[in-house]
Amino acid sequence: MEIAGTADDIFTKSAYEAVYSATKGIPRLINNLVTASLIYAYSKKQKEIDEEAIYQAQNEINIYE
Incomplete structure (x- = not known):
């Protein structure tokens, strides 16, 4: 970083x-x-990666618990 x-x-x-x-x-x-969460946060102009960014990235790359 x-x-x-x-x-x-x-x-x-x-x-x-x-x-x-x-x-x-x-x-x-x-x-x-x-990586996907960083891209998501960048697209939303967020300066912090929160739980929502992780869940959005999880859906994007199809990781399911």
């Missing part, structure tokens, strides 16, 4: 919990979900 221009933590606590809930800690799924 520092290379991208921020040292701030842009993921909320609920976003971290939603990522784990959706991926069960599987690295490839985490990577895909987080």
Whole structure:
């Protein structure tokens, strides 16, 4: 994130919990979900990734619990 221009933590606590809930800690799924959530948040001009962004990304890449 520092290379991208921020040292701030842009993921909320609920976003971290939603990522784990959706991926069960599987690295490839985490990577895909987080990437999709970053794209979603960018398209909505959000500066923070929240639980809603994670769920929208989850639907976009078809990860179901």
